[in-house]
Amino acid sequence: MPLSRERVLRAAVDVADQGGIESLTMRRLAEELGAEAMSLYYHVANKEEVLDGIADVIATEINDVVDQIDAPSKGPDWKKAVRQRILSAREVLLRHPWAPGVFDTRTNLSPAVVQYIDALVGLMRDGGFSNDLAHHALHALGSRALGFTHELFDPSDGAGDEGGAAMLEMADRLPHLVGMMMEVAHDDPDSTLGWCDDQFEFEFGLDLILDGLDRIRETA
Amino acid sequence: MPLSRERVLRAAVDVADQGGIESLTMRRLAEELGAEAMSLYYHVANKEEVLDGIADVIATEINDVVDQIDAPSKGPDWKKAVRQRILSAREVLLRHPWAPGVFDTRTNLSPAVVQYIDALVGLMRDGGFSNDLAHHALHALGSRALGFTHELFDPSDGAGDEGGAAMLEMADRLPHLVGMMMEVAHDDPDSTLGWCDDQFEFEFGLDLILDGLDRIRETA
């Protein structure tokens, strides 16, 4: 089977899925395809084009999933329809944890992402959004529209269990944060320090925004 | 003047400010300091530590600015206080456009960022937030808490003025998006395609979230 742009991009996704995005080098990608690194340049201009390409592959996978959803979106139903779409997109991205980072660095926008956004605007228009409100809504959602957010920090490491003395010193400098952590961790003693339920928090933020938009929509 | 961790990090910020983050290499950084690349390793463990370091330098600059704000935050005043803080943080980041991207890749969290977040939780507590609500609020704000969001795409390029024929073809595939763009661009004929006012959109999304939180706070 000869090489092709298609095969190169699919292999690139496989490499990133298996070894993470930092393992995706032109030489490693060629190896995956049983070819030499230089052969790739016949099918793609450079590595940037590979990154643009795999972003588009993932966005296409998202579109394939969400386009099978057939939810009513007229009037007040818009919110459930949009919510379902975004959470489905998120499920796809959870299978490709490197993808959000790649989307972030893309300056060229993926056609499949534009297609996704277009459908989202369509749902909001069904809900009675003005074009102006739909536009602001896209900005308000930001990366959440595609199903991810950028965590400020990963609570899994750092600030860990350094023993009581360091904890007391920390409580002095960070009274509010330590107080919050202790109380929230106390309420949910299962997860001692992996104390954030990503899915729950994502939905909380998403609903906060969707509810706010719905309120503006009604009074417009 | 001998090298020092401090000088290395300040020089790294200068290099990034001047030439962008991709211009920040160990060799270029050493040149800026009139030294050899290998000398840097006496003061920092590796490049990752440089990146952790400059993230912390910027976060410290943010703290220096926001700590001078003395706004009332009790009860309903919390929202104005938080809003002002976040918009001030944003002003600092606009002077270091590379910084959001660096924050994003940091897996080790900057002490100065933690300090910033702690103060933010304090303001919310002043406003009557439960620790639980403050915790969800941090996740809902996400990177917006620090004053930035990740744009889905940069409207300055792509989808540009490819003439009427391509536009008609685009309108066919992307009816909602093209319709939205045409209407919003029509309302604001100044900015033909740089049609998004970043500052306005940032504040719109921020206020949407803050208003939603305020409503939950009141009914709690």
Add this chain to the structure above:
DNA sequence: ACCTGAACACCGTTCAAGT
């Protein structure tokens, strides 16, 4: 048309050696 070998410029980093 499609693939490759040799080579180049550029990384981050190690380590033994200088002062």
Add this chain to the structure above:
DNA sequence: ACCTGAACACCGTTCAAGT
């Protein structure tokens, strides 16, 4: 204690050359 020269492994990429 602080800095450096030489060297290594690894990048992305060019280009002339193979089939």
